[in-house]
Amino acid sequence: MYAVEDDPYCYPGSTVLRNAFDIRDGQVLEDLESELTTARADEPFPEGALDEAHFRAVHFHLFQDLYEWAGETRTVRLSKGESHFCYPEHIDDQLVTLFGGLNSDNHLKDLTRDGFAKKAAAFLTTLNVIHTFREGNGRAQLSFLLLLSENAGRPLDLAHMDPAAMLEAMIASFFGDERSLTKILYDMIV
Template identity: 60%
Template sequence: MYDAVDDPYTYENSTVLVNKLDLRDQGQLDDFEAEITSARSTEPLPEGALDFAHYCAVHHHLFQDVYEWAGTPRTVRISKQGSPFCFPEHIGAQATKLFEELKSNRFFEGLPVTEFAAKGAHFLSELNVIHAFREGNGRSQLSFFAMLAEHAGHPLDLERLNPDAMLNAMIASFDGDETDLAQIIADLVTA
């Protein structure tokens, strides 16, 4: 659950996000969101230039059935457990900087697995700090990163992913320790 003040994304006097099915119960929304994004994740993801616009297109693809704002960067400040994410007025500039860095690193192509994992962990960590969307950042990050890994020649076996370990690694990376995240990525690489 995110902390947000004066949140235009939620129903009045509620923490439930406004959604296309008008579900007002958080459990029902969570169930619908999980089911539909899981189904959408089995479809081909949008093609693109592995840039911020492409990342936004991936979010839109996954969440288009749930939220009107799918694929659109958030306009409200949010935090999780007291840790603030990038202020919305800086999302565009920070995302541009991160994706330009990715491009200048040739999208991590041709790197040995350990170097790919380390650079990938840093990229994912920074993308998480930006937290471009009001909801659905983790799923979009993972889907986009899997595409990036495939492009870089290091496809991932996401069936081996331990969600709890990944969450803990992402939290540690938010605090500056990317070691566990790099190890998880290295362990998921199949080739």
Template identity: 45%
Template sequence: MVGEPYGAVDDPACYKGTHILINLRDLRTAAELEAFEIEEVGRRSLMPPPIGNFDPHHYRALHHHLFQDVYPWAGEYRTIRTAKGSSMFCYPEHIEKEMNKQFARLKTPAFAPLADVDAFIPAVAEFLGELNAIHPFREGNGRTQLLFIRMLGQRARHPFRSEAVEPEAFLSAMIQSFDGSTDALVDELERMLA
């Protein structure tokens, strides 16, 4: 659970009376869970990710791949309403429909292998901004997003370098995209190009 906690109501994914997510090690403090999550997700990040069709099912498989050793609900869409600060994410009853709509965009020419980089980067920024607003998982959305766009970049022959991510600048760009501006996110993605 890296970063600030999410605001959620009646969260069945947390231990009763806490904001600590139910986890496979039954860790009950934020510090212990964060250290465990970083270790396990880092270990899984070194393994080859699942191959798929770049659809919502594939995206869920990527989340499961990263978080399967930490959370029993890895790869499952969240079932509660959640927000970060004053930003409310997609209501859970709309996640599946919005994910299907969003991933249908990946069939457009801007995402095709060998697409022009000047069309690809803005399309990825818009896709990523919308995907973040959906926020389909209770935890681990950002790390799943980065894995997915890295794979998307490889498929399009415009690979991204994960090590080039500057967390604060990228987070700021993601927040701006939530408010409808993808300019900063385009800049961050261009900087990440290999």
């Protein structure tokens, strides 16, 4: 569960996100969100320059059916457990820096398998720490990473990913240890 103070994204007195269907039950919303984003993930993703705008377009693509703020920078401070994500007033600058670095790294093209896994893990870690959106960061990040890996000639196979291990690796990377995440990405490269 995310911790947020004075969350305008939620219905008053609840932790349920305001949504296009006016669903007030958290579990019902979570189930519908999963169903709708899975359906959107099966559709072609928007094309783009693998930049910040493209990342936002991926989030919008996945969540457009549910949230009017899909693809937009969150405006509230957000934490999960001991993980405190980037303050909203710094998100846009941090994204410019991150995606500028990705561009400088030629979008991770022409790297060895090991080099790609290391650079992709570092990119994904920073993108997660920024945590651009109020909800759906993990799905947008993974979807964007799939586009990035395909473009770099290092496509990833999600069938080789253990979701629980990936979550543990993302948490460890948040606190500076990218080894598990790098290994998971390395093993996913087809």
